Amino acid sequence: MAVTKRSAIRLVALDLDGTVFNSQKQISPRTLAALRAALEQGVAVVPATGRPLVGVPLQFTGLPGVRYALTSNGGCVWQLQPRRALARLTMTPAQAQKALRILEPFDCMADVYADGQAWATHERLAQAARFTPPEMLPYVLASRQAVEDMPAFVAGCPGVEKLSILFTSPGQRAAARRALAEAGFTVTHSIATNLEVNAPGVHKGAGLLALARALGIPRECVMACGDSANDVEMLRAAGLGIAMGNAEPEVLGAARAVTLSNDEDGVAAALERYVLGCPADR
Numbered sequence: 001m002a003v004t005k006r007s008a009i010r011l012v013a014l015d016l017d018g019t020v021f022n023s024q025k026q027i028s029p030r031t032l033a034a035l036r037a038a039l040e041q042g043v044a045v046v047p048a049t050g051r052p053l054v055g056v057p058l059q060f061t062g063l064p065g066v067r068y069a070l071t072s073n074g075g076c077v078w079q080l081q082p083r084r085a086l087a088r089l090t091m092t093p094a095q096a097q098k099a100l101r102i103l104e105p106f107d108c109m110a111d112v113y114a115d116g117q118a119w120a121t122h123e124r125l126a127q128a129a130r131f132t133p134p135e136m137l138p139y140v141l142a143s144r145q146a147v148e149d150m151p152a153f154v155a156g157c158p159g160v161e162k163l164s165i166l167f168t169s170p171g172q173r174a175a176a177r178r179a180l181a182e183a184g185f186t187v188t189h190s191i192a193t194n195l196e197v198n199a200p201g202v203h204k205g206a207g208l209l210a211l212a213r214a215l216g217i218p219r220e221c222v223m224a225c226g227d228s229a230n231d232v233e234m235l236r237a238a239g240l241g242i243a244m245g246n247a248e249p250e251v252l253g254a255a256r257a258v259t260l261s262n263d264e265d266g267v268a269a270a271l272e273r274y275v276l277g278c279p280a281d282r
Contacts, residue, residue: 009275011217012038013048013070013208013234014267015226017190019244020047020060022263027059034268038275039065044215046070048204050190050230052161053078053116055143068215072113073188073198073230074207075161077214083116087210090114090159091199095185097151099163099197102179106172111144112154113161119153120144131166133193163197188230196230204230205237223274225259225267227251242270 014020020035022028027035038045047060048070056069061080068086069078077087091099096112103110109131111120124131125146132140147153154160167173170193177195180187186198204226212222224231224238227247232254235241243255244266252258259273260266272278 008221009043009223009240010221011044011046011212011215011223012271012275013046013204013211013222013224013238014060015228015231015234016047016049016051016057016060018227018246018262019225019231020262020267021057028265028268030265031268032063034265034271034276035060035063036065038271039063041275043275044068044217046211048208048224048226048231048234049073050162050164050196050204052113052118052143053083054118055139068211070204070207070211071116072161073186073196074202074204074210074234075113075198076116077207077211078116086214087207088159088161089199089202089206089210090161092159093155093157095199096154096157096160096163098183099180099185100151100154102183103163103165103176106176107168108172108176109166110150111164112150112157113164114154114157114159115161118144118164119147119150121150122146122148131168131193133191136191161198163195165195165197167193167195188232190228190230203233205233205235208234208237223270225270227262240274242274 046068047056050073053071109124177187184200186203188196220239222238223240224234225242227244235254241255242257242259243252245261259270
């Protein structure tokens with residue numbers, strides 16, 4: 001199949017960190033202008049993130065015309081105003097409890113995403129600085145709510161969108177990944193010290209296709225950009241999957257095109273070429 005023509009793109013899904021946001025965690029002026037131009041053309045531009053809804057920055061969702069968000073690596077797809085779930089691809093309470101039991105032998109911080117929120121135990125929140133990279137700590141502390149007993153908490157959840165797990169030991173992270181994958185969970189990562197766990201078969205790609213179906217948009221009219229392992233299935237699912245220039249090797253291998261890095265306005269360059277009709281060598 002040839003690369004999707006720019007005039008056909010009706011839905012654009014964009015990862016956040018390492019993709020839309022540069023190294024200063026900002027949307028550059030050029031990228032902001034391209035996002036606004038695409039939205040003004042009626043293209044559905046959505047954040048596609050491993051974060052829960054509460055953690056999606058207003059820098060993106062506050063843009064006029066942004067109406068949807070793909071969160072928790074596809075665990076839930078939201079309409080923003082009025083807020084309602086368009087698709088919930090969640091773990092059952094029993095599945096979430098099974099994943100937590102698998103993690104019990106490991107020294108890790110396991111957070112639960114449910115109903116757009118993020119939850120962690122009082123004990124692990126008190127130790128968050130031990131597990132969390134310094135640049136992420138303010139976000140983690142601001143976005144988590146505390147619970148006393150996590151297995152009891154998930155027992156009362158109608159569905160768990162994702163588990164987000166931080167490790168201090170690479171060996172323990174690798175062993176936990178094997179155990180979770182052998183149990184059938186979808187396991188990926190977005191940084192070198194974390195694991196992200198979804199229900200079997202659930203990933204950003206599944207969430208993106210669920211959103212496309214809800215909007216009546218065929219796969220060939222969908223574009224996606226990403227840089228990390230948790231973006232691989234999204235790039236494969238989209239009609240046009242684009243890897244950032246700073247992407248991990250497995251992401252580059254899954255993409256049909258490569259743009260510039262996040263510090264070189266790579267999202268803007270992709271939008272200009274495939275959506276807005278600007279010269280490719282801009």
